[in-house]
Structures are given as structure tokens and as C-alpha cells.
Amino acid sequence: MKIAILGYGTVGSGVYELLEQHSHIQVKKIWNRPNPDKQIPLWCEDFKQILLDEDITCVVETLNGIHPAYECITACLKQGKHVVSANKAVIAPYYEYFKQLAQDNQVSFLFEASVAGGIPWIHHLERAKKANTISRCYGILNGTSNFILTKMTQEEKNFEQVLTKAQELGYAEADPSADIDGIDILNKINISASVAFNGKINPEELLTCSMRYISQADISYFKQKGFTLKYLGDIQVKGETYEGSVLLNAVDTHSLEGNVFDQYNLVSLVGSNIGTLKFFGQGAGKKATADAIVQNLLDIQEGKKDQQSLPLNQLQYRPLDSHAYVIKSSKKIPEQWIQAKDSHYYQTTYLTTVQVKELLAYLDDPQAVVVRIMNNLG
Numbered sequence: 578m579k580i581a582i583l584g585y586g587t588v589g590s591g592v593y594e595l596l597e598q599h600s601h602i603q604v605k606k607i608w609n610r611p612n613p614d615k616q617i618p619l620w621c622e623d624f625k626q627i628l629l630d631e632d633i634t635c636v637v638e639t640l641n642g643i644h645p646a647y648e649c650i651t652a653c654l655k656q657g658k659h660v661v662s663a664n665k666a667v668i669a670p671y672y673e674y675f676k677q678l679a680q681d682n683q684v685s686f687l688f689e690a691s692v693a694g695g696i697p698w699i700h701h702l703e704r705a706k707k708a709n710t711i712s713r714c715y716g717i718l719n720g721t722s723n724f725i726l727t728k729m730t731q732e733e734k735n736f737e738q739v740l741t742k743a744q745e746l747g748y749a750e751a752d753p754s755a756d757i758d759g760i761d762i763l764n765k766i767n768i769s770a771s772v773a774f775n776g777k778i779n780p781e782e783l784l785t786c787s788m789r790y791i792s793q794a795d796i797s798y799f800k801q802k803g804f805t806l807k808y809l810g811d812i813q814v815k816g817e818t819y820e821g822s823v824l825l826n827a828v829d830t831h832s833l834e835g836n837v838f839d840q841y842n843l844v845s846l847v848g849s850n851i852g853t854l855k856f857f858g859q860g861a862g863k864k865a866t867a868d869a870i871v872q873n874l875l876d877i878q879e880g881k882k883d884q885q886s887l888p889l890n891q892l893q894y895r896p897l898d899s900h901a902y903v904i905k906s907s908k909k910i911p912e913q914w915i916q917a918k919d920s921h922y923y924q925t926t927y928l929t930t931v932q933v934k935e936l937l938a939y940l941d942d943p944q945a946v947v948v949r950i951m952n953n954l955g
Contacts, residue, residue, distance in 0.1 A: 578602050578878050581627040583649055584639035585609040585617045587747070588663050588690070591867030592637055593618065602874055605633055624649060628656055635659040635877055637870055643667045654678040654686060661873040663690035663866055666755075669764035669780070672771045673889050685883055687873040692765040693718060693842045695865025696858040697872065702772045702846060703884060709848030711773040715811035718765045720840030720861035721749045721756035722788060722808040726796075727838045730805060735793050748840055748861065758787040759823035762810040766821055773846065774814045775886055778821070782894040783812075784930035786824035786937075786947040795905065795946060798922065799827050805835040806948065813847075818895040822930055826951040827903065833857075834951075896929030900952075906945040910936070924950075 578601065582589050585607055596602050606621045624645075627633055636653045638660060640646040646667040653660050654675065662668055668675065668691050679686035689699045705711060717723050721743055728739040740757075743749035755761045763780050770778050788808050799806055804827035812821035828834045833855060837843040842860030847853050859865035902925045904910065910923045914936055917924045928936070937945065 578634055578874070579605045579632045580635045580637060580874065581606040581608065581630070581633045582637045582639065583608050583624070583627075583646075584641070585615065585620075586639065586641070587863050588866050588870070589637070589639040591863040592639065592870050595864070595867045595871050596874075599871065602871075602878065606630065624652075628652055628658075633658065635661065635874065637874070638662040638664055639870075640664060641666070643670070647671060650675060650686075651678065654682055654684060657682050657684055659685045659877050660687075661690075661870055661877070662686070662688045663870055665691040665761065665764040665768060669767040672768060673777065673887065676883070676885050677887050679883065680887065685877050685881070687876060688768070689873050690866045690869035692768050693844050693856070694720065694858070694860040694862060695868050696842060696844060696856050696860065697869070698769070698844055698856055699772055700872075701854070701856060702769065705846055705848050705851060705854065706773060709850050711846055711848050712815065713811070713813040713847040714766070714769045714773050714845070715809060715813075716844035716855075717807055717834060717837050717842050718762045718810045718844055718860065719756055719808060720842060720859070721753065722762075723837065723842070723860070724748050724840050725757070726788075726791075726806055726808060729791070729793060729796050730800065731838075733793060733797075736789070736791055757789045759785045759808075759810075762808070762823045766810040766812045766823065770812050770814070770819070770821075770892075771889060772885075774819070774892065775889055776814060776819065776892040777889040778812070778819055778892050779894065783821040783823060784933055785822070788825050790944045790946050791825065792946075795948075798920075799903075799948070800830075802827075803830050804828060804950075805830050807834050807837070809834070809951070813897055814892065815897050817890065817892055818897065819892045820895065820897040820930055822949070825946070825948045827948050828951050896931050899927040899929050901925055901927055901950045902933060903948045903950065904936075904945055906940055906942045908940045908942045908945075910940065
């Protein structure tokens with residue numbers, strides 16, 4: 578099988594290097610934005626050379642962002658080429674469109690590497706839902722945020738120090754917003770919902786709170802109470818309704834989630850027959866992500882069939898659960914929302930995600946720290 582690679586950054590170069598061990602998959606062309614400082618093997622100047630090359634039957638897309646990835650994926654699928662993508666930013670909003678386009682042109686659109694890096698999460702979701710109704714997906718889905726929280730907890734360093742270290746090590750981008758404001762996790766939750774529930778959600782409806790204002794004092798406060806802070810994504814469904822969140826969670830120090838460190842991920846599903854299944858591994862990194870892409874290439878070579886049912890079901894947002902939250906804010910929280918106050922920290926009564934959004938809108942404090950007390954991790 579002859580393939581092309583779009584993008585030659587960390588992931589794209591990792592795929593190229595890993596495929597040197599697989600003689601039956603040949604990289605014929607690589608397209609990347611011109612870069613005089615980078616030596617790119619098999620580089621072609623024009624994407625159309627890949628599109629019109631009949632020998633190339635599959636294209637690996639490792640570009641960042643929505644454009645030009647959307648245009649490239651669309652063109653390849655319409656041209657009858659399989660596509661393997663690691664680009665969660667473009668897959669999340671256009672999942673159904675790409676899947677339908679692939680089915681219409683009798684090719685595959687696979688994306689294992691887009692969620693949880695080297696963990697075969699998408700594979701296990703697809704496998705589990707054959708015999709189960711999946712009601713929930715949740716976990717540590719971002720290596721950068723977990724690295725930051727790990728170092729803040731273990732080394733007692735402040736947020737800015739650890740973020741700088743993460744950027745030096747290549748775990749965090751120069752602009753870390755996607756990782757620390759929840760955008761990356763939100764995309765992964767969106768993709769997981771499409772696969773697990775065969776459902777379409779509106780990411781803007783999820784309760785999403787940044788972790789960028791967490792302090793060493795906050796880490797210590799929860800640590801003294803037996804909790805470890807983790808930045809979790811969570812989505813659950815009941816019938817045609819769903820509820821979800823991306824925010825800091827206080828988990829028991831002895832829980833599995835509480836003992837996942839550095840760039841590692843732990844992601845879970847809840848099935849009607851199998852109960853809770855948890856999957857642990859590297860959530861980011863050159864080799865881990867490239868390995869997931871190569872697994873998809875082998876799936877295509879082996880003739881794996883796409884099991885996705887289309888169209889997706891439009892799900893409606895509705896509160897399905899309630900939790901206690903701890904909020905640190907410079908603004909005073911009305912008494913009807915509060916169960917207890919401890920120094921700068923307000924513990925709320927049990928609230929739904931909709932009520933928390935209402936409370937945060939009332940506070941209008943962009944630097945508020947919101948932590949959910951998580952007591953049902955399974």
C-alpha cells in the first residue's frame with residue numbers, strides 16, 4: 578500500500594520513521610508547508626500531486642487546526658482515497674460529514690490517534706458498543722494538563738513554573754489555551770460521544786471551566802483533605818439526552834485517576850453489561866501517536882470495515898446528575914448556593930451542571946477556580 582503524509586511535524590515525522598519498519602506500507606509523498614529550516618523527505622510542493630496520484634490509496638493527515646485540513650480531507654475522500662487523521666480539532670466538528678463522505682466513496686476515514694494518543698480508545702469503544710449500551714465516557718484525556726497538575730502536586734511548584742517546563746519539554750504549545758482551557762478535551766469528548774452513543778452533541782452546552790488559575794495553595798488545600806486534583810472530561814447519556822463537563826475534579830488520592838501522573842491518560846467507559854472499563858497509557862508523544870496511526874493503516878490494509886451508523890442521532894442537553902463543588906472566587910457567592918465556607922473556598926450544595934453555569938454567570942469572575950467533588954468514578 579502506498580500512502581502520503583500531510584504535515585511533517587512531531588506526529589507526521591513519527592509516522593514516517595515508524596513506517597520504515599513496515600516494508601509493505603510505502604510512503605510515496607509528503608506535503609508540508611514550505612519550511613527552509615526543515616529537511617523533509619519525499620517532499621512535494623503541491624498537494625494536488627498527491628490527490629491525482631493513483632498509486633496513493635491512503636493519506637495520513639497530521640496537520641494542526643481546521644484549515645487546510647478540512648479541505649485536504651474532503652478532497653482525498655472525494656477522490657476515493659482512505660484517510661487516517663490525528664487532528665481532533667477538525668474531526669470533532671466535521672465527524673459526521675467525513676464519515677458520510679467516506680461511505681459515499683467506499684473508503685475509510687479512521688482517527689484512532691485523535692483521542693488519548695497511544696491508547697486504542699476508539700477501537701475499544703467500537704468493540705464495547707457491539708454488545709453494550711454505553712452510557713458514559715470520562716477520564717484524564719489531556720497529557721499537558723495532567724503533567725502540570727502532577728508537578729504542582731509532587732514538586733510543590735506554581736502553575737507558571739510548571740507550564741514553562743512543559744513548554745520546554747514540548748508537552749505544551751507556545752499558546753497553551755487548548756490544553757488548559759479545556760478545548761482539547763472538549764474535542765475528544767465530542768468525538769467519543771459520536772462513536773460511543775452514535776450521537777451528536779453541542780460542545781458549547783457542556784460545563785467547561787479553565788484550569789489556568791489553579792494555585793499551589795489550591796493543590797495543598799485539597800491534598801490536606803485527601804484529594805488530588807485532575808482535569809477530567811466527562812460525558813453521559815440517557816435515552817436521547819446527555820450531560821457533560823470539562824473541569825477540575827477532586828478525586829480520592831487512592832483512586833486510579835488520582836495515581837495517573839505526568840503525560841499519561843486514563844479513560845473509562847461504562848457499558849450496560851461489562852460495567853466500567855478503564856484504559857491507561859501514553860496520551861501524547863511522537864511514538865505513541867504515530868503508533869495509533871500505523872494501527873489504522875494496518876486496519877485499512879487488512880480490509881477492516883467501518884461500522885458507523887449514519888446519520889448521528891441529535892441528542893438534547895439535560896442535567897442527569899448533581900455534585901458538590903468547591904469554588905474559589907473574589908466575588909461573594911449568595912448563601913442559597915452555599916453549604917459551607919472554608920477560608921477562600923465555598924462548598925456548594927449539590928448542583929447540576931446547568932445550575933453551576935448559572936452561578937458562574939452570576940459571579941462574572943473569569944478567574945474563579947471551580948472544582949467538582951468526584952465520588953462516582955467507578
